[in-house]
Amino acid sequence: MKEDLQSSFDILLNKLSDWGSAFVENLPNIVLAVAVLLAAYFLARYTSKGVSKLVAKRVPQKSITNLISNLTTVVVVLFGLFLALSILDLNDALMSLLTGAGVAGLVVGLALQGALSNTISGVVLSFRKNIRIGDWIETNGFAGEVVKINLNNFIIKEADNNKVIIPNKTILENPLKNFTLTNKMRVVLGCGVGYESDLDFVENLTKKTVKEAIDQVKSMDDVEFYFEEFGGSSINFIIRFYITSESAIEKLRAKNTVIKALKKAFDKEGINIPFPIRTLEFNTGLKVNSKEFAEALSTN
Known part of the structure; x- marks a missing residue:
């Protein structure tokens, strides 16, 4: 029993002695590897700040700037880690690490395919001018x-x-x-007038009203006017003109202004803007005996 314990103790001492000798032999490499890791850490910090400032000048989204900055940090640190492992002659560990990282990346990529697609799309959109x-x-x-x-x-x-x-x-x-890419926007507006209206007068009045209502319309020639059809209740027309704007809300405001101005102008000149009507014709030519019709209603 004592011999077995002594043998185990001797083996342990030999192992510790071998490890100590290996540590002393590889001490320069270990110091160099630690120095490389520290250098990679500080280099990653400064590189991350520089990349962050550079990206922030072109991309206003802070989330995108942080993402690219963090990716830069990871890349620099991983490069330092791989270099340190190579200095320590741990090629097997390095290969295992790379293999594990590749498998893990593949699994994560498949599991988060939709999320990664949106993330990559977000980066692309952030750099689009x-x-x-x-x-x-x-x-x-x-x-x-x-x-x-x-x-x-x-x-x-x-x-x-x-x-x-x-x-x-x-x-x-x-x-x-x-x-917003263009500063000119075309406004299209439709309306209709009664069949009794003087169409030439309606056209001139409409163009004049639009010119006076919209400051950006400099002349009546800038207003396009077209009669479109003989409608069920009115003769319909459209007008088209351009405004300088980078927001669609200005288009709605221009329509609102022109509609109110046209209503006032048409009312002042007695021009009718008909609403849909339906005419019922009862003169069918059939003769109905009122006495028989009354008797039929009473029996029902």
């Missing part, structure tokens, strides 16, 4: 002002002050209309 915070856009059936571009979603504020959250992937995959 034709979509910026404050722009008035229309996409996926919604229209409003872009208030935020996050990593996972796109937030717009509609004219009624409601906010719509749209996945970034959906924005990239569907058409998008950006009203």
